[in-house]
Amino acid sequence: MASTSLIRGMGSFFKECEHPESRWSKCPHDYKIRYRNASGQQTEESGFANQEAAKSRLAEVYHARKNSPMSLHKAERIKKYGSMHFSAYTAEWLKGQRHQSPTSLRNTDSILRNRLLPAFGSRRMGTFDHKVVEAFITDMERDGVGLAAQTNAYIRLKTILLDAHRLGLYEDSPLEGVQPPQYDAERAVIPSLPQLHGIRTAGDDAFRLVAELMSGCGLRNGEAYAVNINNIVADDVYRVSEQVNQATKSCARLKHRKAGEYRDVPLPARTKHAIECYADTYGTVNGYLLRNPKDITLAMPHHIISGQWRRLKASGQVDLPEGMVLYGLRHFFASNCLSNGIPITDVAEWMGHRDVKITFKYYRHLMPGSISRAAQVLDLGLAA
Structure with a gap:
């Protein structure tokens, strides 16, 4: 089937017969037209005896579409x-x-x-x-x-x-065919268990509690700063419901969550003990443990803990892996889970990732030898 195109956007006319285009003017078959209607859907009409009738109909449709309220509104937006x-x-x-x-x-x-x-x-x-x-x-x-x-x-x-x-500013997307920057997240830098022990004994009591929460429960920095003793919903479960927002310096909804949404995470006995000891020693304000030293009615500012972390790294008094940041304590939680056979889907949920692909992207390398282990298991099944 051959077709003859008109000006851009008007459509085309053609015949669906065995005759070549050079014979269309003499063959008895009707012409058909194809165009896009006002909603952008491809439409066909048939029954046109000659090219002039087909072209006239295409022109009629084209001008009607151009002069429709929708098209005029689009033209106003473009202007x-x-x-x-x-x-x-x-x-x-x-x-x-x-x-x-x-x-x-x-x-x-x-x-x-x-x-x-x-x-x-x-x-x-x-x-x-x-x-x-x-x-x-x-x-x-x-x-x-x-x-x-x-x-x-x-x-x-x-x-x-x-x-x-x-809004209709472009006929074709200005991003079509563009190769975006290729960013591959660096592998997470994770402390060893001896290094973690060193971190847990450094800094003041607030810093140590944050280290316990991030490495033991997988909390983000801001989530650890919003720790609340009332969120211990069971002996082995902590409910993460808020985080201290770095911009507003107040408690806010969780990342990727609506207000009021939460996630329950495993609560190791060691971490639970750390929360309770801190509460017994310093008390709480509406259940919150970490407060602004200058005004206990306010949340713990991010800079207080991050400042201690910078001083700790600069002092060299604790053995730290090259390139580790405070967030590496949260990475330790993921590493501890995955190396002990906990499914990555569970780890993704506990860490608050909106998509398990994010967890897989960062922590896939923490499951070494999974293909080899699978091959051994499959081999046993085949030999049975």
Whole structure:
């Protein structure tokens, strides 16, 4: 089946018969037309005796679509936003991001100020295409920007341009065919058990409690700072329901969770004992253990524990693996679980990962020899 195309966006006419296109004007078969309707769906009509009738119908449909209220509204959006500078567009876009947490908004603002606005601030929105995006990635590579920073900048730019694409600013997505920065998370740096013992005896009592919670229950930093004795829901279960938000310095919902949502995690006897001893020694405020030293009605600020961690690393008094950060205590929890045969799906749930793929990406290497073990098990079954 051959077809003859008209101007871009109008559609095409054709015949479904055994005759070549050169014979269409003389063969007795009717013409058909194909076009996209107002909702974008492909549509066919038949029964046209000649090319002029087919073309006339295509032109009629095309102009009706162009003059429809939907198309006119799209044209108004393109006129309004297409000439708008990237800086003005993102300022308006940010107003619609109320669903994001304060930390996410702060990260977005940082990426805009440091990466996107210097590169695109005065660029008009209608001028973006895949070449502009590719050039931006190339410039970051040339300037030695880290892969993690490249990825974060690209993701924010992608979100903004897709928002503009939904408004109809581009016929084709300006991200189509673009190869995003290839970021592979580095393997987690995890302390050995002797190194963990050293960390657990360093710093003040608040620091030691945080170390116990992160390594024993897999809590994130902010979740450990929000520890509450009332969250011990069973002798071996701790309920993680809040975290201290680094931006607001107050208790807030968990990462990737709605307000009021929680997760229950295993509570080792050692960690439970640490919580209870701290409560007995220092008391609690509405059940919360860690408070701001200057005002116990406020939550524990992030900088107090992170400052102790930096001083601990600088002092050299504790043996630490090269490149380890405080978050490595949480990695120890994952390592301890997986090396003892606990399913990775359970570990993902306890750590609060929204997708088990995240857990697998970071901790797959902590399950060495799984293929060999599987081969041995399968071999036993085959030999039976």
